[in-house]
Amino acid sequence: MNVRRPLVWFAVLGVWLATPAPAGAHRLDEYLQATRLSIDDERVRLEIDLTAGVAVAREVFAWIDTNRDGQISNAEGDAYALQVLRSVLLSVDGQPASITLTEIRYPQFREMSLGAGTIQMRATANVSATGAGRHQLSYFNTHRSEWSVYLVNALVPTDPRIRIAGQQRDRAQHGLTLDYTVRGRAPWARTWSLLTLLAMAGALSITRWPRAGARA
Amino acid sequence: MLGPGADGKVIQPEGILASALDAVQQGLLLDVVHEWVGILNDEAAAAKMAEIKANLPRTWFAWSGATKNGGLAYYRIQGPTVVIEYAPQQGDLDHIHTIYRDPTNDYGARLVVP
Numbered sequence: 285m286n287v288r289r290p291l292v293w294f295a296v297l298g299v300w301l302a303t304p305a306p307a308g309a310h311r312l313d314e315y316l317q318a319t320r321l322s323i324d325d326e327r328v329r330l331e332i333d334l335t336a337g338v339a340v341a342r343e344v345f346a347w348i349d350t351n352r353d354g355q356i357s358n359a360e361g362d363a364y365a366l367q368v369l370r371s372v373l374l375s376v377d378g379q380p381a382s383i384t385l386t387e388i389r390y391p392q393f394r395e396m397s398l399g400a401g402t403i404q405m406r407a408t409a410n411v412s413a414t415g416a417g418r419h420q421l422s423y424f425n426t427h428r429s430e431w432s433v434y435l436v437n438a439l440v441p442t443d444p445r446i447r448i449a450g451q452q453r454d455r456a457q458h459g460l461t462l463d464y465t466v467r468g469r470a471p472w473a474r475t476w477s478l479l480t481l482l483a484m485a486g487a488l489s490i491t492r493w494p495r496a497g498a499r500a
Numbered sequence: 501m502l503g504p505g506a507d508g509k510v511i512q513p514e515g516i517l518a519s520a521l522d523a524v525q526q527g528l529l530l531d532v533v534h535e536w537v538g539i540l541n542d543e544a545a546a547a548k549m550a551e552i553k554a555n556l557p558r559t560w561f562a563w564s565g566a567t568k569n570g571g572l573a574y575y576r577i578q579g580p581t582v583v584i585e586y587a588p589q590q591g592d593l594d595h596i597h598t599i600y601r602d603p604t605n606d607y608g609a610r611l612v613v614p
Binding site for chain 2 (some may be wrong): 285316320333402404435437438440448451
């Protein structure tokens with residue numbers, strides 16, 4: 285009886301069990317673009333996480349690594365981030381908002397090729413329409429739509445004066461329309477108004493104070 | 501939406517508030533939650549379920565997709581101390597992505613707070 289054959293099979297089985305499964309449980313042939321939006325007093329913050337499935341990771345990496353040296357340089361990374369942001373439309377109360385990149389982090393190609401590496405992009409847009417009352421924000425992302433699936437959600441505002449009243453998405457979640465309300469004015473605005481009032485009152489009292497020479 | 505790297509994030513709740521469900525529906529919702537919480541030992545699971553039950557008036561249930569047996573649908577259960585997402589992938593009921601989080605205790609953070 286050959287006792288070595290079962291041992292070989294056990295060894296093969298052991299190696300197979302010990303080999304970590306590739307992150308193939310993720311979307312294999314899609315580029316997942318997940319956006320979280322947060323609104324505060326004067327700006328909208330965007331957190332865009334981009335995750336390529338294992339079957340498309342090589343192509344996605346090639347879009348970014350334009351000189352094909354296997355590394356994403358700062359210039360290549362920034363250029364790609366701007367390319368993404370140019371595909372994003374953001375407006376508040378119908379007024380387009382300019383989006384500025386604040387941070388971009390790229391995984392290594394090995395992580396991306398396993399479907400586990402996520403490109404983390406952070407951006408901000410200053411908006412001027414967040415005075416008290418009802419407002420509407422519109423977000424639309426068309427970056428690489430032939431390759432992509434999209435998710436988009438709002439985060440609960442950290443400013444208690446802001447309340448989200450409703451979210452509507454298109455079926456593919458390219459876009460989100462967000463209705464929200466702002467109560468009262470920001471604390472800094474109240475402080476500024478108070479300081480202005482005090483300064484005016486001070487100036488007025490100095491102007492009206494009779495000088496000693498004027499009494500005689 | 502709340503996978504790795506989204507620690508401590510709270511997305512805007514959507515769907516129906518559990519307080520708008522009747523007692524039977526609330527029981528069914530808790531049964532679904534227990535599918536995740538039940539992997540804890542009995543004592544820890546009971547404590548967690550009691551906490552989630554107490555927070556039911558502030559817990560939301562959102563559903564997106566088919567409403568027939570065997571259909572594909574995403575759902576999310578979101579309360580003050582629980583977030584569950586269930587997301588079938590690529591049209592396959594045998595390929596599910598899911599997360600369970602306690603946004604007040606991500607990775608047991610509450611356990612090490614002095």
